[in-house]
Amino acid sequence: MSSEIDTQQEQTAIEAKLEVSRRWLLLSLGVAFNGIMGAILAVPVARYLLSPVKRDEAYKSWIPLGSADSFPVGQTRIANFVNPFRRSWDGETAGVACYVRRIAVDQFQVFAVNCAHLGCPVRWFPQSQLFMCPCHGGAYYADGSRASGPPERGLFSYDYKISNGQLEIDAGQMPTLSNTAKLVTIDNAKGNSPCAS
Amino acid sequence: MRILKQIYDWLELRLQLEGPVKDAALHSVPRNTASWWYVFGSAAFTLLILQIVTGILLAIVYVPSAGQAWSSLEVLNHQLELGWFLRAVHGWGSNFMVAVVLVHMAQVFLFGSYKYPREFTWILGVFLLLMTLGMAFSGQVLRFDQDAYWGLGIGASITSRIPFVGGSLVHLLLGGPIIAGATLSRFFALHVFVIPGSLLLFAALHVWMVLKLGINEWPMPGRAVRRSTYLLDYKKLTHEDGVPFVPAALWKDAIFSAAVLAAVVVCAVVFGPFGPSGQPDPTIIHTVPKPDFFFLWMYAALAYLPPAMETPFILIVPVLGIAILVGLPFYAAEGEKSWHRRPVAVIVLCTVAISWGVLTHLATFTPWSPHMDAWSSDPVPAEYLHKATPLVRQGAVIFQAKQCRNCHALGGLGGERGPTLDSIASRMTEDQMIRQVIQGGGNMPAYGKNLSPAEVTALVSFLKTLHPENEIPAADASQKEAQNSEAVPPKGLKR
Numbered sequence: 203m204s205s206e207i208d209t210q211q212e213q214t215a216i217e218a219k220l221e222v223s224r225r226w227l228l229l230s231l232g233v234a235f236n237g238i239m240g241a242i243l244a245v246p247v248a249r250y251l252l253s254p255v256k257r258d259e260a261y262k263s264w265i266p267l268g269s270a271d272s273f274p275v276g277q278t279r280i281a282n283f284v285n286p287f288r289r290s291w292d293g294e295t296a297g298v299a300c301y302v303r304r305i306a307v308d309q310f311q312v313f314a315v316n317c318a319h320l321g322c323p324v325r326w327f328p329q330s331q332l333f334m335c336p337c338h339g340g341a342y343y344a345d346g347s348r349a350s351g352p353p354e355r356g357l358f359s360y361d362y363k364i365s366n367g368q369l370e371i372d373a374g375q376m377p378t379l380s381n382t383a384k385l386v387t388i389d390n391a392k393g394n395s396p397c398a399s
Numbered sequence: 400m401r402i403l404k405q406i407y408d409w410l411e412l413r414l415q416l417e418g419p420v421k422d423a424a425l426h427s428v429p430r431n432t433a434s435w436w437y438v439f440g441s442a443a444f445t446l447l448i449l450q451i452v453t454g455i456l457l458a459i460v461y462v463p464s465a466g467q468a469w470s471s472l473e474v475l476n477h478q479l480e481l482g483w484f485l486r487a488v489h490g491w492g493s494n495f496m497v498a499v500v501l502v503h504m505a506q507v508f509l510f511g512s513y514k515y516p517r518e519f520t521w522i523l524g525v526f527l528l529l530m531t532l533g534m535a536f537s538g539q540v541l542r543f544d545q546d547a548y549w550g551l552g553i554g555a556s557i558t559s560r561i562p563f564v565g566g567s568l569v570h571l572l573l574g575g576p577i578i579a580g581a582t583l584s585r586f587f588a589l590h591v592f593v594i595p596g597s598l599l600l601f602a603a604l605h606v607w608m609v610l611k612l613g614i615n616e617w618p619m620p621g622r623a624v625r626r627s628t629y630l631l632d633y634k635k636l637t638h639e640d641g642v643p644f645v646p647a648a649l650w651k652d653a654i655f656s657a658a659v660l661a662a663v664v665v666c667a668v669v670f671g672p673f674g675p676s677g678q679p680d681p682t683i684i685h686t687v688p689k690p691d692f693f694f695l696w697m698y699a700a701l702a703y704l705p706p707a708m709e710t711p712f713i714l715i716v717p718v719l720g721i722a723i724l725v726g727l728p729f730y731a732a733e734g735e736k737s738w739h740r741r742p743v744a745v746i747v748l749c750t751v752a753i754s755w756g757v758l759t760h761l762a763t764f765t766p767w768s769p770h771m772d773a774w775s776s777d778p779v780p781a782e783y784l785h786k787a788t789p790l791v792r793q794g795a796v797i798f799q800a801k802q803c804r805n806c807h808a809l810g811g812l813g814g815e816r817g818p819t820l821d822s823i824a825s826r827m828t829e830d831q832m833i834r835q836v837i838q839g840g841g842n843m844p845a846y847g848k849n850l851s852p853a854e855v856t857a858l859v860s861f862l863k864t865l866h867p868e869n870e871i872p873a874a875d876a877s878q879k880e881a882q883n884s885e886a887v888p889p890k891g892l893k894r
Contacts, residue, residue: 254575255567261576282682285577292579293466294680295548315684319709320701321552323684325771330802331849336687337553338702339767339816341844349844351767354706375576376552378559380566 258381261287262374267302270369273310278303278326278344280315286374300360301326301333302369303344310369313346314358314377321378324357333357355379423610424649427641429633431617433648436510438655439503440609444602445656446496449663450534451595453489461541463587465580465679468543472675487667493535495663497693500531505748511736512615514624518728520608523601525724530598532693537590539691543583544675549688551578560710578681613637614648618736625733687771695762696755702767766815769805773813780810787864794861797854801846809865817843824866828875832859 267281281302288296303311313333315323322337332349333342340351347356358377363370375381411417460479462471475482504524507513513521536554540547551573558572559565574581616636642648677686690698704712738745770777779795787795798804806816827835836855839845850858866872 252571254573254581255570256576258566280684285579287576289580291464291466293464294678294682295465295577295579297680297682298577299682299684315681316552316556319556321556322549322688323681323686325684327802327805329774329800330844330846332802332844334769334771334802334805336768336771337549337698339769341769343844343848350839350842352702352704352706352709354709376555376569376573376578378556378566378569380559380561380569 258375262372264363264370265373266368266370267300267312268369269367270304270310270364271367273302273304273369275304275307278328280326281312283371283373298373299323300371300373301357303346308364310362311346312360312362312369312371314360316358316377317353318348318355318357318379319351319353321376424645425643426610426613427637428614428644428648429616429636430640430642430647432614433642433651434617435651435655436506437614437648438652439499439506441652442656442659443496443499443503444606446492446499446659446663447598447602449492449660450489450496451599453485453492454591454595456485457489458591463541463583465543465583468541468583469675469678472542472544476672476675483672484667486672487670488663489538490673491663491666491670493538494692495659495666497531497535499659500528504528505752507615508744508748509738510615510618511624511738511741511744513728513731514734514736515626515629515728515732516612517608517615518732520605520612521728522725523605523608525721527598527601527605529721530594530601533594534590534598535691535693537586537594539694540583540586541590542673542675543679545677545679545683545686546674546688546690548578548679548681549686550690551582553688553690557713560713562714614644615736618738620735620737620739622737623733623735685771687768689762689765692759696758699758699762699765702765764815768814769802769816770814771805773804774799774802777804777809777812783809783865788860790857791861791864794857794859797850797858798861801849801854801858803858806843820862820865822866822870824863824872825870826873827862828873828878829859829863830875830878831873832862 263286265283265286267283273279273281279302280299282297282299285292285296285298299315301313301315303313305311317324317335317337317340319335319338319340322335324333324335324340324342326333331344333344333346335341335351335353338352340353341349342353342357343349345356346359348354360371360373362372457475460471460475460482462468472486475486477483507521507524536550539550555569555573555578558568561568570576572582573579574585613633616633673691677683689695701709701713735741779799784792784795804813806814808815808819809821823832833855835841835843836850836858837845837847839847846855863872
C-alpha cells in the first residue's frame with residue numbers, strides 16, 4: 203500500500219517536473235523567437251543608422267564658383283557655394299565658403315576655410331599675406347602652407363578645373379584629416395621659412 | 400481632511416507604496432553623515448529634474464530644424480512672454496548641474512566613498528558625469544548659433560583623427576558630409592531622448608544603491624575598509640550611532656537644493672539666457688567661435704599641445720582618463736578612507752582642480768590666438784613716436800599694416816600670441832630682429848616674401864627704438880669690435 207503511494211508520489215513529482223520543463227521549453231522558445239526577431243530588426247536599424255556613411259566620392263561633385271574672370275590674378279578672394287548634397291531644411295547651413303587664390307591666368311588654388319587643426323574658419327589678411335585662425339592661433343602662408351601654430355599641415359585644398367570660363371571645384375563634404383581633402387604640396391610653399399624642415 | 404485620508408487609503412490599497420517609502424525614509428544613517436558635505440548628490444538630482452521640466456517647456460516652442468532653430472530661439476528670447484527666462488534657467492541650470500556633479504564627485508573621491516561595497520555606485524557616477532557632459536555639449540549644439548556650428552566642426556575634426564574609421568565616424572556624427580539639418584536632428588534626438596533616458600535610469604540605480612548599501616560613513620583615520628568586516632561594522636555603526644535619514648539628514652539636502660535652485664534663478668534673472676550668438680551661416684567666417692564654460696579647459700589644452708603630440712593625446716588621454724576613473728574602485732577597494740591618510744589622492748585632486756582652473760582661466764582670454772583686429776584698432780602708443788625720425792615712423796606704420804600687432808602687444812594692447820615688444824630692443828640686436836622678421840621661426844611666420852628690403856629696414860629701425868629709456872639696447876659685442884677695427888683694415892684687404 204505504502205509502496206503504491208510512493209510510486210504515485212513519484213509519478214506526480216515526475217509529472218510536475220515534466221510540466222515545469224514543458225513551460226520552460228515554451229519560455230525558451232518565446233525568448234528565442236524574440237531573439238530572432240530582434241536580430242532581424244537589428245539589420246534594417248543598423249543599415250538605417252549607418253546610411254550617412256559613404257565613400258568620399260559619393261558626396262563630391264563639380265561645383266561652379268562663378269566666372270574665372272571674377273578672380274583677379276595675384277589675389278585671394280572668398281567665394282561661397284551651396285553644398286551639392288543638401289536637404290530642403292538645411293537653411294543657411296547648406297552654404298560653404300572657400301578661398302580662391304589666382305596665381306596666374308590659368309593657375310588657381312582653392313582652399314577650404316576650415317583650419318587643418320580643428321576646422322575653425324581661417325581669415326585671410328592680404329596685407330601680411332597670411333591666413334590666421336581665431337581658435338588656436340594657426341597661421342598659413344598665402345600658398346596654404348603651414349606658417350605657425352598647432353596645425354600639422356597646410357590648408358586643405360580642392361581640386362579645380364575651368365570649363366566654359368567657369369571655375370569649378372570638386373567639393374561636397376567638410377574637409378578633415380580623414381577624408382581625401384588634398385594635401386598642399388610643400389614644393390609650392392614659397393613663403394615657407396628656410397629654417398622649417 | 401477625512402476625504403483626503405479616504406483618497407490616500409484608496410490609493411495606498413492599490414499602490415502599496417507606504418512600506419517601501421517609509422523604509423527608505425526612516426532607514427538609519429550614521430549620525431556624522433547628516434552633514435553639509437553630503438548634500439551635493441541630492442542637489443544634482445534636483446537640478447536634473449529642473450532641466451527635464453524646463454527642457455520640456457522649451458521643446459514646445461523650439462524647432463529642431465537647421466533652417467529655423469536659430470529664429471525659434473530668437474522668438475523665445477524676444478517675443479514669447481518669459482521665454483528668455485526659461486532659456487536662462489535651462490542654460491544656467493546646465494552650468495550648475497555640471498558644477499554640482501563635479502563637486503559631488505570630488506567630495507566622494509576625497510571621502511573614499513568608492514571603496515567596497517560602493518564600487519558600482521562610483522562607476523555609475525562616472526557614467527553619469529560623462530552623460531551630464533554629453534548633455535551640456537549636445538545642448539550647446541541645439542543652441543544652433545555660430546559657436547554651435549564651429550563647435551561641431553571641432554568635434555568632427557577631432558573625430559576624424561581616429562585611425563581607419565575616423566572618416567566614417569564623421570559621417571555618422573554629422574549625419575552626412577557637412578554640418579547641416581541632419582546634424583541638428585540627430586543631436587536633438589541625443590539631447591532629448593537618448594541621453595536623458597539613460598541618465599534617468601542610471602541616476603535611479605545610483606540612488607537605489609545609496610539606499611540599499613547605506614550612505615558612506617564619515618571617514619575616520621585608522622578605520623580602514625576590509626571586505627571581510629566592513630558590512631558588519633557599518634551595520635553596527637548605524638545601529639549604535641545612527642539617526643533616521645528623515646528628518647536628520649534630509650533637511651540639509653532640502654535646504655541646499657533649494658539654495659542651488661535659488662542661485663540658478665538669480666543667475667538667470669541677472670545674466671539672462673546664453674545666446675544665441677550669430678546665425679549658423681558658414682559663409683560668415685568673421686567669427687571667433689568659443690565653447691561653453693565647461694569645455695573651455697579642453698579648448699585651452701588643444702591650443703598648447705605640440706602639433707605632433709596632439710592626435711595621440713586626443714585619442715589616448717580620454718580613454719585612459721575614463722579607464723582610470725572606472726578602474727579606481729577596483730585598485731583601491733580596501734584601506735583607509737580618510738584624506739588624512741591618503742596624501743596621493745589629495746595631491747591628485749588638487750592637481751586636477753588647479754590644472755582645470757588654470758586652463759579654464761587661460762581660455763577666457765585665449766593668449767594663443769591672434770587678435771584679429773588689433774592691427775586696425777590698437778594704435779601705436781603716441782609716446783613711442785615722440786622725436787621719431789621719418790624712417791622710424793614709417794616702420795611703425797609697417798608694424799601696424801603688416802598685422803604684427805595681431806600677435807605682439809605694445810603698451811599693453813594687441814595680441815599675446817608672440818612676445819610683447821615694448822622692450823624688444825633690449826633683448827634682440829638689430830641683426831637678430833632682421834633675421835626673425837625675414838625667416839620667422841619659434842612660432843612666428845616668415846615675412847621675407849611679404850616685406851621689401853626697405854620695409855624691413857624701416858620696421859627694424861622702429862623696433863630698435865623700443866627699449867626702456869634707462870636701458871641700453873642689445874648689441875653684438877663682436878660687431879662693435881669689427882666696427883672699431885674698420886678704421887685699420889687688416890693687411891692685404893682692400894676697402
